[in-house]
Structures are given as structure tokens and as C-alpha cells.
Amino acid sequence: MKLVIAIIQPHKLEAVKKELEAVDVNLMTVTNVLGQGRQKGVTEIYRGAKEAGGLLNKVRLDIAVNEAFVDPTIDAIVKGAHTGSVGDGKIFVVELAECIRISNGERGGSAIG
Amino acid sequence: MNSGDTAWVLMASALVLLMTIPGLAFFYGGLVRRKNVLSILMQCFVIVCVISLQWMLFGYSLAFGPSFHGIIGGLDWVGLRGVGAAPNPAYAATIPHSVFMIFQAMFAIITPALIIGAYAERVKISAFLVFTLLWSTLVYDPLAHWVWNTGGWLRALGALDFAGGIVVHVSSGVSALVLAILLGKRVGYNHKPIRPHNLPFTVLGAALLWFGWFGFNAGSALAADGLAANAFITTHIATAAAGLTWALVEWWHNGTPTILGTVTGVVAGLVAITPACGFVNPMNAMFIGMMVAVICYVAVSIIKGKLGYDDSLDAFGVHGVGGIFGTIATGIFAQKAINVAGSDGLIFGNVHQFLVQGLLVIVAIVFAVVMTFIIYKIVDAIIGMRVEEKNELIGLDLTQQSEAAYTVIE
Numbered sequence: 001m002k003l004v005i006a007i008i009q010p011h012k013l014e015a016v017k018k019e020l021e022a023v024d025v026n027l028m029t030v031t032n033v034l035g036q037g038r039q040k041g042v043t044e045i046y047r048g049a050k051e052a053g054g055l056l057n058k059v060r061l062d063i064a065v066n067e068a069f070v071d072p073t074i075d076a077i078v079k080g081a082h083t084g085s086v087g088d089g090k091i092f093v094v095e096l097a098e099c100i101r102i103s104n105g106e107r108g109g110s111a112i113g
Numbered sequence: 114m115n116s117g118d119t120a121w122v123l124m125a126s127a128l129v130l131l132m133t134i135p136g137l138a139f140f141y142g143g144l145v146r147r148k149n150v151l152s153i154l155m156q157c158f159v160i161v162c163v164i165s166l167q168w169m170l171f172g173y174s175l176a177f178g179p180s181f182h183g184i185i186g187g188l189d190w191v192g193l194r195g196v197g198a199a200p201n202p203a204y205a206a207t208i209p210h211s212v213f214m215i216f217q218a219m220f221a222i223i224t225p226a227l228i229i230g231a232y233a234e235r236v237k238i239s240a241f242l243v244f245t246l247l248w249s250t251l252v253y254d255p256l257a258h259w260v261w262n263t264g265g266w267l268r269a270l271g272a273l274d275f276a277g278g279i280v281v282h283v284s285s286g287v288s289a290l291v292l293a294i295l296l297g298k299r300v301g302y303n304h305k306p307i308r309p310h311n312l313p314f315t316v317l318g319a320a321l322l323w324f325g326w327f328g329f330n331a332g333s334a335l336a337a338d339g340l341a342a343n344a345f346i347t348t349h350i351a352t353a354a355a356g357l358t359w360a361l362v363e364w365w366h367n368g369t370p371t372i373l374g375t376v377t378g379v380v381a382g383l384v385a386i387t388p389a390c391g392f393v394n395p396m397n398a399m400f401i402g403m404m405v406a407v408i409c410y411v412a413v414s415i416i417k418g419k420l421g422y423d424d425s426l427d428a429f430g431v432h433g434v435g436g437i438f439g440t441i442a443t444g445i446f447a448q449k450a451i452n453v454a455g456s457d458g459l460i461f462g463n464v465h466q467f468l469v470q471g472l473l474v475i476v477a478i479v480f481a482v483v484m485t486f487i488i489y490k491i492v493d494a495i496i497g498m499r500v501e502e503k504n505e506l507i508g509l510d511l512t513q514q515s516e517a518a519y520t521v522i523e
Contacts, residue, residue, distance in 0.1 A: 045367050046306040048414020
């Protein structure tokens with residue numbers, strides 16, 4: 001089992017969701033987050049004073065998948081979120097030690113989907 | 114008695130209240146961080162409650178009551194004794210005396226509320242209450258007496274302040290600067306504005322200020338007549354010019370216009386035209402608006418950052434600087450052709466009026482600085498003006514009022 005964490009542009013969420021559903025990945029947790037990458041955020045101006053380093057709005061997806069779904073999930077996210085410019089985001093894949101379905105106590109790979 | 118005049122001044126009184134709540138409350142409330150928004154709303158509402166009572170009990174009598182050597186009013190009208198339906202011809206012959214009183218009450222309310230911008234996000238609610246009551250009684254009431262009381266010594270010199278450029282804006286703006294310096298910077302303040310938590314609130318508040326200001330300025334004619342119309346129009350034109358000018362200056366200086374800049378320019382324009390609106394024509398009102406936007410922009414965006422004091426919401430930079438400029442501009446652009454009760458200004462060949470306006474500014478600044486300093490020291494010694502650092506970091510809403518504006522988790 002792996003946990004796929006993706007940080008994407010907020011306006012790409014719908015496209016990513018559509019690509020994920022196309023490869024039968026339907027379960028995800030989505031949060032609004034703030035972040036900055038190589039471009040170092042944005043500059044904001046309040047009453048003439050420049051505030052550099054303001055963080056940008058991003059969307060984070062947390063998706064738990066079984067091994068067979070790892071590559072299709074990554075491909076779907078890249079396909080949906082890619083524009084080719086800086087700020088498109090990142091995908092992190094980490095080992096997932098356990099998964100428990102709260103409603104019936106089911107554990108492991110069968111609890112993921 | 115004139116029912117048209119009475120109806121207009123009653124309506125104008127309500128418009129001036131709208132400037133403080135919700136106008137100023139939301140203008141300032143949007144500019145602070147989310148942990149302090151309720152403290153601003155609280156301060157604005159409490160000022161309405163406290164100063165309304167102060168005004169009824171003794172404030173009105175001190176400011177407008179029969180004058181003691183031009184310095185302060187007597188106690189003749191304490192508790193509004195004798196202030197009823199019969200007009201007081203010394204102030205307004207065509208409306209009930211009580212209507213003039215309640216119109217003036219709304220001015221007494223908004224003036225200490227303007228100062229909130231200087232001490233925002235770091236003052237104790239208890240100290241704020243005592244300070245406000247003392248400041249209103251010892252600074253606003255005497256100054257209103259000097260400039261507006263028929264026996265006031267500055268009025269006797271021929272000083273012109275149609276709707277409160279000196280009495281309201283210079284007094285509060287200068288006091289705000291003194292407080293900002295005495296209180297010190299907010300924790301973490303580093304020569305730059307702290308990001309506003311809700312700019313749409315600020316824009317909404319500015320729109321309500323603009324709307325309410327018609328009551329403030331055109332109502333100050335104390336009649337529904339041509340002078341009120343002139344004040345209404347010059348107010349509108351100066352404000353439009355100032356909002357646009359600020360946005361253009363910013364665009365040129367920083368590369369983009371901002372809505373915060375535009376509404377800040379709008380308020381600066383409203384402030385500057387306040388003393389002048391019943392004495393100048395619309396073309397000169399436009400010039401006043403354009404000039405004040407540039408002057409306040411320099412004060413707020415360039416000079417403040419260099420000097421390093423933390424006038425959190427620019428009460429001095431907008432109201433103090435804008436009010437000083439507006440009072441001087443009145444001495445430049447005033448003309449008897451607009452208001453026979455007024456005077457000609459510098460561009461109409463009357464140097465004397467220009468000098469009187471300058472004196473008015475100096476007197477108001479010296480008086481406000483000295484008195485605010487004394488009141489601050491007294492309240493600080495007895496109660497302590499500033500919250501503990503730990504409470505400032507948590508925020509005034511939770512530590513002073515035990516409530517929070519926004520829930521993050523249900």
C-alpha cells in the first residue's frame with residue numbers, strides 16, 4: 001500500500017479528479033493549502049508597502065492506493081494537472097503501514113478501495 | 114422653524130451614526146488580523162454607547178453651552194436641561210435645539226472612534242474605555258467649543274471649519290500619532306502593514322463612510338438649502354478625485370492599482386473636503402481631492418515606513434494629514450461667492466484667512482498632542498494601556514472579550 005500526496009494548482013482539481021475517476025481511483029481527501037515553490041510565492045502590496053513572499057493557494061490530495069494502482073494514479077494526476085510551467089506542483093509517494101475502515105474494522109488492502 | 118430643515122438634519126444625524134457603525138467598524142475591522150476583528154467592532158459600538166451618554170449628561174453642555182471666556186461651556190445644559198423643541202438661533206434658527214444637539218452627538222461619537230486605527234490590536238478594553246471618556250471630555254469637547262461655539266475663541270478669530278476638519282480629523286489624527294508612538298509597535302511589526310484579514314469588509318466600510326459623509330458634510334449646513342447642496346457636491350467630487358488619484362499614483366509607483374489604495378484615497382478625500390465643503394466650488398474641490406491623495410500616499414506609503422512608528426490602520430496618515438491639508442486648503446480655496454458667512458481664501462487675495470487656518474492647525478496640534486500625552490500617562494499608570502505580550506499574540510478577541518469571530522472547525 002502507498003499513500004500518494006499531490007500538491008496541485010487549485011484550478012486543476014476538477015481535471016485531476018476526472019482523470020483519477022477514469023482509472024477507477026475514486027477515494028481521496030482534498031484540502032486547501034498554502035505553499036511556495038521555486039518562484040517563491042507572490043508579492044502583495046498594502047497601502048504602497050510591498051509584502052514579498054506571500055504564499056500561493058494550492059490544493060493537496062491524499063490518496064491511499066494498493067500497489068497496482070500506484071502508477072495509474074500518478075499518471076492520472078500528472079495528466080490532469082500538467083501545464084508545463086512552474087507552479088504545477090509535486091507528487092510524493094510514501095509507504096503506507098496500515099489502513100483501517102472505521103465502519104467495519106476491515107484492515108489492509110481490501111479496506112483501501 | 115422649518116420642517117424641511119428639521120427633517121434633513123434628523124436624517125443627516127442618522128447618516129453620521131452610520132459612519133461609525135457599521136462604516137468605520139468594518140473599514141477598520143477588515144484591516145486587522147482575524148484574531149482582533151471583534152475588538153474593533155466592540156470598540157466602535159462601545160464608543161457609540163458611552164459617548165452618547167456622555168454627550169447627553171455633560172459633553173454637549175461643555176462644547177456648546179454658554180461660553181466661559183471662549184474656553185469651555187458652562188454646566189447650564191447638563192442632562193440636556195433646556196435643550197428642547199425651541200430653536201437656538203445662535204446655532205440654527207430653523208430647527209429644534211434638540212435636533213442640533215443630536216446631530217452634534219454623532220460627531221462627538223465618531224471622533225474618538227477614528228483614533229482606534231492607531232492603537233488597534235494591542236490595547237486593553239478597560240484602558241480603552243477610560244481613555245476614550247477622558248479624551249472626549251478633555252480634548253474633543255473643548256476643541257469643539259473653541260471652533261464651533263458662538264463664543265469660542267478660535268471662531269472669534271474667523272477660523273473656518275465647515276464640518277469638522279480640525280475638530281474631528283486633525284484632533285483624532287494627531288492624537289492617534291501620539292498614541293501609536295507611546296504604545297509602541299505591535300509584536301512582530303516590521304515597518305510594513307500587517308496583512309488585512311478581510312479587505313471586502315474594508316471596502317464595504319469605506320462605501321458606508323462615503324454614503325454617511327453626505328450627512329456629515331451636507332448636514333453641517335443645518336438646513337436643506339443651496340449651501341447643503343454645495344457641500345454635498347464638493348464632498349462627492351473631492352472624494353471621487355482622491356480615490357482615482359490614489360489608484361493612479363499607486364499604479365505608477367508600484368505597477369498595479371489596488372482596491373485598498375483606492376478606498377484609502379476615498380477616505381483621504383472625504384477628510385480633506387470636510388472643513389472646506391461649505392466654502393469652495395466644485396472645481397477647487399476636485400483639486401483638493403487630487404492633492405490630498407498624493408500627500409496622504411506619501412505620508413502612509415513612504416514616510417511612515419521610514420519613521421517606523423506603528424499607526425496600525427493609518428489614523429494619522431489619513432485623518433491627521435488629510436485634515437491638516439484640508440484645513441489649510443480651506444484657507445486657500447474658500448470664496449464668499451459660495452458662502453457669505455465664510456471668507457475669501459488665498460487665491461482670492463485674502464492672505465489673512467490663510468494665516469488664520471494655519472494658526473487653527475497649530476493650536477489643534479499642540480492641544481491634542483499635550484492632552485493626549487497627559488491622558489495616556491494617567492491611564493497607563495492606573496490601568497496600563499497595553500495588553501500583555503502573551504495576550505497580544507493570542508489576540509484581543511479571545512483575551513479581552515472571550516469570543517472568536519470565525520470558526521475553523523465546527
